[in-house]
Amino acid sequence: MEQVICPVCDADIGLQNDTEKGELLDCDDCGSELEITGVNPYALAEAPQTEEDWGE
Amino acid sequence: MKKKLRIGFLHSLIRKEEKLLLQEFRSRSNVEIELIDDRSLTFTIGEPAFEVDAVVERSINHSRALHALKLFESSGISCINTYRVASICGDKLLTSDALAAFSIPQPEVRVAFTEESALQAIEEMGYPVILKPAVGSWGRLLSKINDRDSAESVLEHKSILGSYHHSIFYIQKYIEKHGKDIRSFVVGDKCIAAIYRKSDHWITNTARGAVTSNCPVTDELSDISVRAAKAAGGGILAVDLFETDGGYLVNEVNYTMEFKNSISVTGVNIPEHIVNYVLDTAYKAKHEKN
Numbered sequence: 001m002e003q004v005i006c007p008v009c010d011a012d013i014g015l016q017n018d019t020e021k022g023e024l025l026d027c028d029d030c031g032s033e034l035e036i037t038g039v040n041p042y043a044l045a046e047a048p049q050t051e052e053d054w055g056e
Numbered sequence: 057m058k059k060k061l062r063i064g065f066l067h068s069l070i071r072k073e074e075k076l077l078l079q080e081f082r083s084r085s086n087v088e089i090e091l092i093d094d095r096s097l098t099f100t101i102g103e104p105a106f107e108v109d110a111v112v113e114r115s116i117n118h119s120r121a122l123h124a125l126k127l128f129e130s131s132g133i134s135c136i137n138t139y140r141v142a143s144i145c146g147d148k149l150l151t152s153d154a155l156a157a158f159s160i161p162q163p164e165v166r167v168a169f170t171e172e173s174a175l176q177a178i179e180e181m182g183y184p185v186i187l188k189p190a191v192g193s194w195g196r197l198l199s200k201i202n203d204r205d206s207a208e209s210v211l212e213h214k215s216i217l218g219s220y221h222h223s224i225f226y227i228q229k230y231i232e233k234h235g236k237d238i239r240s241f242v243v244g245d246k247c248i249a250a251i252y253r254k255s256d257h258w259i260t261n262t263a264r265g266a267v268t269s270n271c272p273v274t275d276e277l278s279d280i281s282v283r284a285a286k287a288a289g290g291g292i293l294a295v296d297l298f299e300t301d302g303g304y305l306v307n308e309v310n311y312t313m314e315f316k317n318s319i320s321v322t323g324v325n326i327p328e329h330i331v332n333y334v335l336d337t338a339y340k341a342k343h344e345k346n
């Protein structure tokens with residue numbers, strides 16, 4: 001487990017060791033959707049907004 | 057020693073589905089995964105792209121997936137799903153056309169290119185109808201049209217406010233589906249699982265909060281699902297169906313399927329089936345080349 005900080009609300013977020021670059025997660029405190037933008041060291045940013053051609 | 061299979065994993069955001077697939081791939085001893093993020097990918101046209109035996113496509117953007125698949129295939133790489141499948145499934149008009157070519161039952165669909173002809177088509181079909189963007193997903197911008205007044209206003213809004221592809225009017229007859237539709241999962245020539253998606257709203261996408269439950273895979277459901285997947289070009293596909301008194305109707309076929317809400321309700325290890333299929337395809341591709 002590694003601790004990072006939510007870029008939106010500053011809450012502590014625990015990351016599993018197998019966290020991938022590009023992975024999505026929700027901040028338990030503020031509910032923001034976040035993306036792991038880097039591993040080693042871990043970096044977090046708000047996830048991109050849905051685009052018109054997103055889907056299945 | 058046997059050489060490892062190299063699999064390119066085309067993705068943008070890593071959602072629960074991609075995470076489950078990566079975990080499954082990494083649990084296999086004979087596989088090496090190359091992560092290909094479509095946000096940092098560049099191609100030089102005419103030059104080989106990657107040293108991989110196959111690419112599995114898991115992009116969230118349809119347009120990126122479609123174009124990347126084309127370029128991977130042009131450089132001789134097998135893709136799952138194929139460019140052809142992505143182009144058919146990514147466009148509801150092409151999907152309906154492919155289903156019709158294989159005589160697979162679907163709701164009545166009409167296509168029109170102007171407001172006036174679309175209104176005429178709707179009046180002939182009778183209300184209610186659903187207007188859908190030909191390219192789009194997660195139930196976004198679908199309109200249920202119950203009468204002529206709403207037909208006129210939605211068509212006008214689409215013509216004036218929509219981007220150019222909103223003026224390809226895809227009009228589908230509304231099907232009374234008693235609060236639920238069916239999503240079946242096809243991998244290769246097998247229907248491996250199915251779920252019901254229930255909602256109080258007529259849009260029953262799980263992305264819109266529909267509740268899922270297991271749907272037994274009968275011979276009839278399996279047969280129509282596999283045939284619909286084949287009509288779309290085959291591979292790893294999710295087929296959306298309506299159950300009506302007259303039998304099943306296929307609504308659409310999805311080529312980058314979401315399945316995270318379907319594993320525990322069906323008890324089927326969907327990522328395991330997907331990975332087996334990808335590795336089989338990659339293995340065959342590798343041996344055909346050598």
Ligand SMILES: Nc1ncnc2c1ncn2[C@@H]1O[C@H](COP(=O)(O)OP(=O)(O)OP(=O)(O)O)[C@@H](O)[C@H]1O
Pocket residue numbers: 055056163186188192193194195196198228229230231232233236237258259260261296307308310
């Ligand atoms: N003709 C119809 N009659 C009744 N309900 C419909 C009809 N078309 C769509 N729906 C409902 O709306 C939902 C979304 O429709 P559809 O799957 O065509 O759109 P989508 O945006 O492509 O969604 P998806 O994420 O499945 O690709 C369906 O699950 C279904 O419940």
